[in-house]
Structure formats: structure tokens, C-alpha cells
Amino acid sequence: MIQLHGFALSNYYNKVKFVLLEHGIAFEEVFVIPSQDETVLAHSPLGKVPYIRTEEGDLCESEVIIEYLAQRYPDKPIFPADPFKAAKARELVTFVDLHLELVARELYKEAFFGGTVTDATKARAEKRLVHGIAGFKRLAKFSPYVAGGEFTIADIAAFASLPLVGMTTNAIYGRDFVLDAGIDWKAHVKLINQRPAAQRVTDDRKAYVAATKTN
Known part of the structure; x- marks a missing residue:
């Protein structure tokens, strides 16, 4: 196993x-x-x-x-069967991970963990995030899923990371760059949370946070 x-x-x-x-x-x-x-x-x-x-x-x-x-597990539809649709899903995942989350990660120390990051880091990250989010918006459809009418791995990546990007920019710059760009990640999270797998991930994360605070 x-x-x-x-x-x-x-x-x-x-x-x-x-x-x-x-x-x-x-x-x-x-x-x-x-x-x-x-x-x-x-x-x-x-x-x-x-x-x-x-x-x-x-x-x-x-x-x-x-x-x-x-x-x-080739019998599991982790990626769409159509090669182009599968590539588009991978493209969207790459944008979320590389151009959004990885950039926002430079700010987590101050946004979530009580530390500080330099003004230069904030300025550099702001420029890259605005650019990356704009690019992601050009690719993503959210109709209702990230890649279009079908749930894909892109939704899993967005579900896992877009909230962090939004919360980070709100904490550091006083506004949610993702929402401000017209990407309603909150509605997307609500949609994806209807899936049992998402509910399990969410519940386990909340339980971990609650246990950490208790300890």
C-alpha cells in the first residue's frame, strides 16, 4: 500500500x-x-x-x-483521456503552483507565522503575483470548473492553493489579489467542497489546526 x-x-x-x-x-x-x-x-x-x-x-x-x-493506475481518470485536455489541465496546475503559490510562499513567514519579510521581497512578489494571476485568469474558465465543464486535477490544485494566495495577499497588502482580479476562489472552494474527498481534506485540515491550537 x-x-x-x-x-x-x-x-x-x-x-x-x-x-x-x-x-x-x-x-x-x-x-x-x-x-x-x-x-x-x-x-x-x-x-x-x-x-x-x-x-x-x-x-x-x-x-x-x-x-x-x-x-x-491507468484506470483512474486522474487526467482527462483526451491528450489536449490533459495538457490544458497540467498547464493550469503549473500556473497555480509555479506562478501563484510559489511566489506567495515567499510571504508566508509574515502572513501566517509571525515573522517579517523585507519590503524588497514584498515589492517583487507583488509584481510577480499580479502578473501571474492575470495570466492564470486568461487560461482558467471557471465554468464552473477551472478547465471548463469538467472537474479535473486543475480544480484540486486550485482548491489547495488559491485560498492561500488570496489570504496571503490580503494579510500583506490589505487586499485579496485573486478576488480583485475577478477570480472568485471562495465560490470555487464551496463548489469543490461538495465532493466527499474535498470534505475529508477540509475536515482533516481543520482538525489539525484545532489540535495545534489546543496544544
């Missing part, structure tokens, strides 16, 4: 977990937080999560894991 290592607050962990749940792939969750401890580095070279352990070995990086799952 596949073991998914990580923790419920990680958006990339939740992206992989959503895929596993959505497509009925058996897996076991193993709690691990990012670390430079050798016990983690032995399986994830940069000490990041998520990573999975399989009968054949370990894999890290969420998109690599998802591509592996798609090939290992």
Missing part, C-alpha cells in the same frame, strides 16, 4: 491526498513535518513534504507523485 507522508496543513500534501481519495486509491497517512533530520532526508532529499513510500521506493514532489499515480 502507498504511504503518504506529510501533515494536513500542507497544501501540496492535501493536493496529493485529494487525488488519492477522489480516485479511491488505497493509502496510509504517516504524519511527518518538513525537517532536515536524516530520518526525513533519507526519503525526501530536501526534507519537504509530501513524499510517498511505495513497494519500489520513495517519491517526492506533488506533481511527480500525481504523474506516478496516473501511470500506476
